[in-house]
């Protein structure tokens with residue numbers, strides 16, 4: 488299987504374990520490695536729970552609220568109503584954090600961190616709207632609609648599939664150029680001071696390269712490879728290497744995790760604990776101290792500084 492060659496910025500290791508959430512962490516040293524946009528999209532399409540709908544005759548309440556918010560956003564765009572747009576786009580982000588727990592795991596499971604993100608979104612959209620978002624959107628949408636209408640499609644198993652030709656190349660050239668332009672634009676925004684993570688050029692480049700992964704769901708593997716080749720991104724992707732792993736229980740919550748040979752620290756995708764593999768314990772998020780598994784499970788507090796260890800206050 489072809490996967491992204493996401494090298495850990497800290498220890499240089501490749502990602503070994505399957506990526507199950509929107510956030511990617513190193514399996515060897517627990518450093519943040521970037522985002523998985525494909526996982527994010529796949530989860531987004533799963534909120535429309537058909538079983539629930541058939542049973543209750545309506546969508547689950549949060550899904551219903553989400554649809555209402557999206558409708559309001561559409562109205563705001565049609566009427567170029569910045570106030571209505573801002574109110575609903577912030578609501579949309581808040582609802583998405585509830586509806587898509589995998590997209591935001593594990594750090595966004597902390598309510599304090601979530602609040603910081605919402606605050607960032609509020610400032611981000613305010614600034615974007617002030618800088619002519621509606622007009623810019625109109626032009627961008629028109630451009631992409633024309634390029635998309637040009638793409639050659641084929642029907643495979645009753646589904647339209649994009650065919651690789653120069654029209655598809657033109658489409659992805661435009662997608663990539665637009666992403667680059669946006670990244671440059673946003674990098675000068677004042678609102679970035681509210682972003683809870685450090686942002687530098689390496690971060691922007693990483694997001695840009697990884698964003699193309701969001702299209703993996705729409706293309707078959709062969710076509711996706713050709714697109715990568717065309718964009719000069721093929722070297723960013725590699726065959727996953729064979730690595731010996733052992734199954735262990737998370738020192739924080741007890742869930743089963745796959746630990747690759749030589750790993751020192753791993754983040755548990757379920758509870759957010761940083762497992763110190765070598766010293767058998769949980770690494771405190773606050774002071775870096777190594778806390779015993781018993782202490783972590785029973786008290787959920789660092790024995791050195793008293794900080795909460797596991798991210799479990801998601802609700």
Ligand SMILES: [Zn+2]
Pocket residue numbers: 495496497498499500513514515516517518
């Ligand atoms: Zn690492």
Ligand SMILES: [Zn+2]
Pocket residue numbers: 737738739740741742755756757758759760
């Ligand atoms: Zn855990």
Ligand SMILES: [Zn+2]
Pocket residue numbers: 771772773774775776789790791792793794
């Ligand atoms: Zn501590």
